[in-house]
Amino acid sequence: xxxxxxxxxxxxxxxxxxxxxxxxxxxxxxxxxxxxxxxxxxxxxxxxxxxxxxxxxxxxxxxxxxxxxxxxxxxxxxxxxxxxxxxxxxxxxxxxxxxxxxxxxxxxxxxxxxxxxxxxxxxxxxxxxxxxxxxxxxxxxxxxxxxxxxxxxxxxxxxxxxxxxxxxxxxxxxxxxxxxxxxxxx
Amino acid sequence: xxxxxxxxxxxxxxxxxxxxxxxxxxxxxxxxxxxxxxxxxxxxxxxxxxxxxxxxxxxxxxxxxxxxxxxxxxxxxxxxxxxxxxxxxxxxxxxxxxxxxxxxxxxxxxxxxxxxxxxxxxxxxxxxxxxxxxxxxxxxxxxxxxxxxxxxxxxxxxxxxxxxxxxxxxxxxxxxxxxxxxxxxxxxxxxxxxxxxxxxxxxxxxxxxxxxxxxxxxxxxxxxxxxxxxxxxxxxxxxxxxxxxxxxxxxxxxxxxxxxxxxxxxxxxxxxxxxxxxxxxxxxxxxxxxxxxxxxxxxxxxxxxxxxxxxxxxxxxxxxxxxxxxxxxxxxxxxxxxxxxxxxxxxxxxxxxxxxxxxxxxxxxxxxxxxxxxxxxxxxxxxxxxxxxxxxxxxxxxxxxxxxxxxxxxxxxxxxxxxxxxxxxxxxxxxxxxxxxxxxxxxxxxxxxxxxxxxxxxxxxxxxxxxxxxxxxxxxxxxxxxxx
Numbered sequence: 292x293x294x295x296x297x298x299x300x301x302x303x304x305x306x307x308x309x310x311x312x313x314x315x316x317x318x319x320x321x322x323x324x325x326x327x328x329x330x331x332x333x334x335x336x337x338x339x340x341x342x343x344x345x346x347x348x349x350x351x352x353x354x355x356x357x358x359x360x361x362x363x364x365x366x367x368x369x370x371x372x373x374x375x376x377x378x379x380x381x382x383x384x385x386x387x388x389x390x391x392x393x394x395x396x397x398x399x400x401x402x403x404x405x406x407x408x409x410x411x412x413x414x415x416x417x418x419x420x421x422x423x424x425x426x427x428x429x430x431x432x433x434x435x436x437x438x439x440x441x442x443x444x445x446x447x448x449x450x451x452x453x454x455x456x457x458x459x460x461x462x463x464x465x466x467x468x469x470x471x472x473x474x475x476x477x
Numbered sequence: 478x479x480x481x482x483x484x485x486x487x488x489x490x491x492x493x494x495x496x497x498x499x500x501x502x503x504x505x506x507x508x509x510x511x512x513x514x515x516x517x518x519x520x521x522x523x524x525x526x527x528x529x530x531x532x533x534x535x536x537x538x539x540x541x542x543x544x545x546x547x548x549x550x551x552x553x554x555x556x557x558x559x560x561x562x563x564x565x566x567x568x569x570x571x572x573x574x575x576x577x578x579x580x581x582x583x584x585x586x587x588x589x590x591x592x593x594x595x596x597x598x599x600x601x602x603x604x605x606x607x608x609x610x611x612x613x614x615x616x617x618x619x620x621x622x623x624x625x626x627x628x629x630x631x632x633x634x635x636x637x638x639x640x641x642x643x644x645x646x647x648x649x650x651x652x653x654x655x656x657x658x659x660x661x662x663x664x665x666x667x668x669x670x671x672x673x674x675x676x677x678x679x680x681x682x683x684x685x686x687x688x689x690x691x692x693x694x695x696x697x698x699x700x701x702x703x704x705x706x707x708x709x710x711x712x713x714x715x716x717x718x719x720x721x722x723x724x725x726x727x728x729x730x731x732x733x734x735x736x737x738x739x740x741x742x743x744x745x746x747x748x749x750x751x752x753x754x755x756x757x758x759x760x761x762x763x764x765x766x767x768x769x770x771x772x773x774x775x776x777x778x779x780x781x782x783x784x785x786x787x788x789x790x791x792x793x794x795x796x797x798x799x800x801x802x803x804x805x806x807x808x809x810x811x812x813x814x815x816x817x818x819x820x821x822x823x824x825x826x827x828x829x830x831x832x833x834x835x836x837x838x839x840x841x842x843x844x845x846x847x848x849x850x851x852x853x854x855x856x857x858x859x860x861x862x863x864x865x866x867x868x869x870x871x872x873x874x875x876x877x878x879x880x881x882x883x884x885x886x887x888x889x890x891x892x893x894x895x896x897x898x899x900x901x902x903x904x905x906x907x908x909x910x911x912x913x914x915x916x917x918x919x920x921x922x923x924x925x926x927x928x929x930x931x932x933x934x935x936x937x938x939x940x941x942x943x944x945x946x947x948x949x950x951x952x953x954x955x956x957x958x959x960x961x
Contacts, residue, residue, distance in 0.1 A: 330735055330754065330755050331732055331733040331734050331735055331755070331757065331812075332732055333731055333732055333810050334809070334810045334811075335809050335810045338807075338809035338810065339809075345926055345927050345928065345945065346927075346928060346929075349944065374752060374753075378752075381948060381953075382945045382948055382949070383944075383945065402956065403752070403753070403953075403955050403956055404752075406953045406956075407752065407952070407953045409953075410951075410953035411948040411951070411953075430957075431956040431957040432956050432957075433956075434956055434957035434959065435953075435954065435955065435956025435957055435958070435959060436956070437959065437961070438953075438954060438956075438957075438958070438959020438960065438961050439953055439959070441959065441960075441961040442672075442951065442953070442959070442960060442961070461956075461957035462957075465957060465959050465961060468959070468961040469959070469961045471961075472961045
């Protein structure tokens with residue numbers, strides 16, 4: 292806690308500021324700094340967060356997920372940071388992450404990053420947004436989406452994927468193989 | 478990119494060299510409805526019942542078995558007795574190991590191997606490889622393909638594809654080749670994720686193809702000797718296995734700057750299924766292996782070789798350990814992300830512990846040392862030692878094979894692949910074997926990242942009770958690529 296925030300009834304409220312504590316409180320906050328990292332920049336803050344997430348036990352996931360989603364909502368988020376946050380959500384993300392990821396999925400420029408997380412998040416919420424995106428994405432982004440649906444073994448998406456076979460190109464190729472994969476996964 | 482309408486134009490000279498009878502080329506939907514190709518090819522690549530061919534296969538099997546051969550075996554000895562029909566090879570990735578694999582196939586010219594096409598995203602590499610091939614054959618027939626491997630994997634003129642790309646591409650290229658009726662030699666580590674390995678093995682069996690993992694120590698006399706005598710009980714009950722792998726402590730700065738993609742490099746195709754990242758010189762070519770988006774560091778680079786020997790000696794080629802824990806060190810900034818210090822232990826159901834560590838003596842080789850109730854054995858590419866001299870002389874000891882031009886295990890490994898293409902027998906480093914070895918490498922990296930003991934079910938191929946670990950078994954690909 293910073294010195295200036297001591298409560299009125301704190302017996303130390305009139306104590307001289309501890310210079311070491313003051314300096315510490317000024318040190319960068321990884322959860323804030325990570326949003327600013329550019330490609331090639333110092334990624335130490337990202338590594339700190341990654342270690343926190345990988346070391347956490349499952350009871351800590353909801354709080355960490357909430358922090359990641361706050362970073363994802365940063366309007367100045369860099370491309371590197373978006374990619375990083377989505378990869379962390381891949382590890383601990385739940386249905387709580389799905390609405391934010393759905394927005395990224397709808398944009399071809401950020402759809403890959405969204406899938407990095409969504410492909411590994413179990414549950415009907417993730418299934419639903421992935422299926423819904425089939426009607427919105429086109430071209431390469433749609434082909435990648437079909438791959439994610441197949442990787443999740445989503446047989447409920449089979450009919451919609453079959454309808455993509457005739458589109459040809461990347462989409463048609465991905466759909467043809469996905470139909471074979473899902474059709475064979477009885 | 479839609480390759481359905483791909484037409485192999487410009488293959489005239491290669492076509493003339495290829496087999497006279499070919500399988501009819503099926504469209505994608507036809508292939509799906511027709512089921513898997515037949516196990517034995519009809520036509521030119523089928524075994525020919527003549528004396529010369531039998532001799533060749535016999536020699537090939539001797540290579541594979543590490544049996545007794547003269548100390549020096551001139552490569553030209555194969556010439557007069559070679560089978561008449563050619564097996565055509567295409568190469569995807571021609572730098573580093575790709576270059577070595579081109580040379581290996583070229584050295585099998587007199588046994589009917591014919592290199593006819595190369596594909597590389599780097600113009601310099603593919604042109605160098607084509608030049609080398611044309612020089613050996615004395616013509617200009619080698620087909621050059623710029624970046625899209627599908628021009629090779631889907632070309633009916635080719636029998637076999639050799640994949641020597643960065644690791645993040647292995648599975649997708651190999652899968653496409655298998656689905657289009659090719660036999661595949663794929664460099665180690667076989668895949669970049671556990672799920673990729675599962676998909677590759679399933680496709681190999683579904684399409685009845687030959688798949689050889691590039692772990693050529695499987696075709697080395699000393700490694701074979703150690704694995705086999707340990708399997709036969711030379712050390713009694715095994716207690717533990719120590720593996721040392723070379724260090725990756727290279728440092729290229731805490732930060733890096735995006736650079737312009739050089740002329741002649743198709744960087745978009747180089748990245749392929751990996752997440753987007755701007756080009757910088759240190760990212761590509763040999764250094765890719767130090768970045769976890771494309772490889773698993775020395776854990777998979779060298780672990781794929783030496784863990785493979787441990788699996789072999791343990792007779793665990795179709796299975797694996799039941800637990801893994803580790804404590805490696807990973808760079809916290811900079812371009813490279815793979816562990817700079819590897820240290821993990823995998824435990825088998827038998828109780829045997831396999832420890833893999835980074836060596837600190839600066840030697841750029843690995844070694845594997847087996848400890849059992851009757852002594853120990855230690856083998857690397859340069860030495861074979863044991864607690865008792867008698868352990869080195871069982872059955873006369875290793876049956877070393879030297880051939881003119883060197884690289885005996887590399888040549889033997891490719892020879893085994895060629896022989897299996899003809900015989901339709903499984904290769905000495907069949908993809909299922911490569912997958913199980915690569916799995917342990919990946920288990921090690923996951924355990925070192927998560928820094929906690931993990932339980933592994935080798936039958937179901939899943940972690941027990943660890944959500945994060947299971948999510949690390951696979952990765953989503955950058956569009957349009959997909960593991961389907």
